[in-house]
Amino acid sequence: MSVSHIGLGLLIALLSWHFALSMELPLIGWLGSGLAALAGARLLTVERPTAGLIFVLFATGALTGNQVLENWAVEDSWPQDNGFGAGVLISLLLYLLWRYASRDPAESQQIIGRDSQSIIVWSLLSLLMINPAESTLLTVFGNTAPTLTLAGMLLACLIMLADHAGKQFLQRLALLAPVAMLLPLMLTSLNYGQGPVITALGNIMPRGGDYTPTGFSPYQTLRSSVFLRPSNDPVMRIRSESIPGRYLVGNRLSILNSELVWLPSERPVVSWGSFDAELLPGDEWRYPVTNHQAASQAQVNSQMSITSLQGDDYLFVPPNVSAITGRFSSISRNAADALTPNYERGSDPRWQVETGANLQPDRENPDNLLLPGFWDEELQAHSESLAGEDRQTTADRIGSYFLARDYALQTDFDPDKPFHDFFLNERPAYCFWFASATTLALRANGIPSRLVGGYLLNEQLADDLWLVRERDAHSWVEWQDEAGYWHTMDPTPGSITAFFGGYQSSPASQWYHRLAGQWQLMIDRILENRLAATGITWGGLLILVFLFAREYRRLQKRRAAYSDLSLRWQKLWQGFLKVTQLPSQPQWTASTYANKLPSNRDPQWQASVRQFLQQYQQWRFAENQQDSLQQAEQALSQLKRQI
Numbered sequence: 001m002s003v004s005h006i007g008l009g010l011l012i013a014l015l016s017w018h019f020a021l022s023m024e025l026p027l028i029g030w031l032g033s034g035l036a037a038l039a040g041a042r043l044l045t046v047e048r049p050t051a052g053l054i055f056v057l058f059a060t061g062a063l064t065g066n067q068v069l070e071n072w073a074v075e076d077s078w079p080q081d082n083g084f085g086a087g088v089l090i091s092l093l094l095y096l097l098w099r100y101a102s103r104d105p106a107e108s109q110q111i112i113g114r115d116s117q118s119i120i121v122w123s124l125l126s127l128l129m130i131n132p133a134e135s136t137l138l139t140v141f142g143n144t145a146p147t148l149t150l151a152g153m154l155l156a157c158l159i160m161l162a163d164h165a166g167k168q169f170l171q172r173l174a175l176l177a178p179v180a181m182l183l184p185l186m187l188t189s190l191n192y193g194q195g196p197v198i199t200a201l202g203n204i205m206p207r208g209g210d211y212t213p214t215g216f217s218p219y220q221t222l223r224s225s226v227f228l229r230p231s232n233d234p235v236m237r238i239r240s241e242s243i244p245g246r247y248l249v250g251n252r253l254s255i256l257n258s259e260l261v262w263l264p265s266e267r268p269v270v271s272w273g274s275f276d277a278e279l280l281p282g283d284e285w286r287y288p289v290t291n292h293q294a295a296s297q298a299q300v301n302s303q304m305s306i307t308s309l310q311g312d313d314y315l316f317v318p319p320n321v322s323a324i325t326g327r328f329s330s331i332s333r334n335a336a337d338a339l340t341p342n343y344e345r346g347s348d349p350r351w352q353v354e355t356g357a358n359l360q361p362d363r364e365n366p367d368n369l370l371l372p373g374f375w376d377e378e379l380q381a382h383s384e385s386l387a388g389e390d391r392q393t394t395a396d397r398i399g400s401y402f403l404a405r406d407y408a409l410q411t412d413f414d415p416d417k418p419f420h421d422f423f424l425n426e427r428p429a430y431c432f433w434f435a436s437a438t439t440l441a442l443r444a445n446g447i448p449s450r451l452v453g454g455y456l457l458n459e460q461l462a463d464d465l466w467l468v469r470e471r472d473a474h475s476w477v478e479w480q481d482e483a484g485y486w487h488t489m490d491p492t493p494g495s496i497t498a499f500f501g502g503y504q505s506s507p508a509s510q511w512y513h514r515l516a517g518q519w520q521l522m523i524d525r526i527l528e529n530r531l532a533a534t535g536i537t538w539g540g541l542l543i544l545v546f547l548f549a550r551e552y553r554r555l556q557k558r559r560a561a562y563s564d565l566s567l568r569w570q571k572l573w574q575g576f577l578k579v580t581q582l583p584s585q586p587q588w589t590a591s592t593y594a595n596k597l598p599s600n601r602d603p604q605w606q607a608s609v610r611q612f613l614q615q616y617q618q619w620r621f622a623e624n625q626q627d628s629l630q631q632a633e634q635a636l637s638q639l640k641r642q643i
Helices: 003-023 026-040 051-072 083-101 105-109 114-129 147-175 177-202 377-384 391-403 418-425 431-444 496-501 507-526 530-580 590-595 603-620 625-642
Strands: 137-140 143-146 234-239 247-253 261-263 270-272 285-288 302-308 321-326 328-333 339-343 350-355 449-456 459-462 465-469 473-480 486-489
Touching: 003 026, 003 083, 003 114, 003 147, 026 083, 051 083, 051 530, 083 114, 114 147, 143 147, 234 507, 247 473, 285 328, 321 339, 377 418, 377 431, 391 431, 391 473, 391 486, 418 431, 431 449, 431 473, 459 507, 465 507, 530 603, 530 625, 590 603, 603 625
Parallel strands: none
Antiparallel strands: 137 143, 234 302, 234 465, 247 449, 270 328, 285 321, 302 350, 321 350, 328 339, 449 473, 459 465, 473 486
């Protein structure tokens, strides 16, 4: 057994434990190590994988991971949220074990054969791409290093060194000792060198954290670049039998700080659990939501189903939502009014909302009347000039004032007083500026108001299907009347429609999401019955297992037939050597034998043997081996009679 062969087995065993510790499933590590040991000792031999078998293997792993592994995974481990990905990784591990067990023993005579290449490349990629478990991290001179990843890289080097060095392996290995001793110093130098480089790059890279280049952001700032680089990436798919409202609320913010960033008001987190909800027949929970957050002049009772396409934890709902339904065990609402669900294991990120019922007034919050530190007499006077006889009239006049202005993505304000320049000089801007200025102008006239962030419903795919993209992120205002009810107001000018027109979705994208919406609807109808859903899942797994077993049996039969033919060809050749009394030279071909026939034999013998060798060369590599073998056997019998 060669050093490289042992090294490959150790590399696969190490990868097994890398997956096991990352997924918090030790069984994977034990099984992977045991199978690698059996395959390395040649106690486990299998047929080489074909393209069909590989496809079935990965399809089975993905389906099993999605439907089974998510329920078996440890609480809060990443396979619980991504069983599909975990199943694919386990399939990859089985594939590498398969390649290792079916590895041709003759490959050990080659320098890095194809099987060895595949095992090394896929193992290293997996070790580098999958985050290591914290228990495998090692601190060296104050720097954290992934132990298993470094060990895998070292094993890969040893395998390649053993194949290339041959008998000089130990001498070449000794040359690596100084490099291994310098490794801790190299890690320390690398970490110290990364700091200045990352700092320099940070000044030219987009800001992270609460500032996003596009789409919804938990906090909002007047200097935000949300709309400066719009993206067509999909965020939500919405289905509704009636025409839904245009606004989907993500948060509500009350305080504008000195850095022109909107922050939430200080208040406790509110949670709804299963005790507050109603369990529906489809194993979904219906949570009644106290609906004093917003009210419109014409309330319409409606329902809509929303599917998240981004995998975040936010629930986006219409302003006048009264109930939320979904497969989550609880819902929490933070100080910014952002709703976050706790999805059940394996559930799709979807929810249904009901609107237009159980409206209630809300008490006034002093934070909704706060004005920022830069607010002065000039801004106050300009705001008061827009006042009316009551709150409704004042809100209408302020809204009309901003709606009559110009919308623009690019802004060019006075850097010292940007808000003054926008508000007093009527400079063009985007929705954050209009919504912020409207909120402050309302407060300056004694009307409680707040900034709302979310998405604007803009793209309709079918009569009952809408799509929300990141470019649809929007900001608007809610203000409170004398009775305590909240009203939605959007002060952004109508010329914003030109912005949407400049970023039209491609026909291919619209077609795909329309098809995906119909597919989801069909699947939902099929899986409404839990028993039917379970039957379909396990039925699909059984079909994949059946296809795998059938393909593997066919492969074994072909292998057996090939082995039988190969044995008969070997027997034929040995018979030829015995009849002609030629020496056995395994490295010679039939052509070599024909060119090196003994010169002391008579010409008739030489002609007969040479003719047989020429025919043998053609028959041995013919397409129809069965017929060719029979012809060769007949020719050998005739040769016996001739000589």
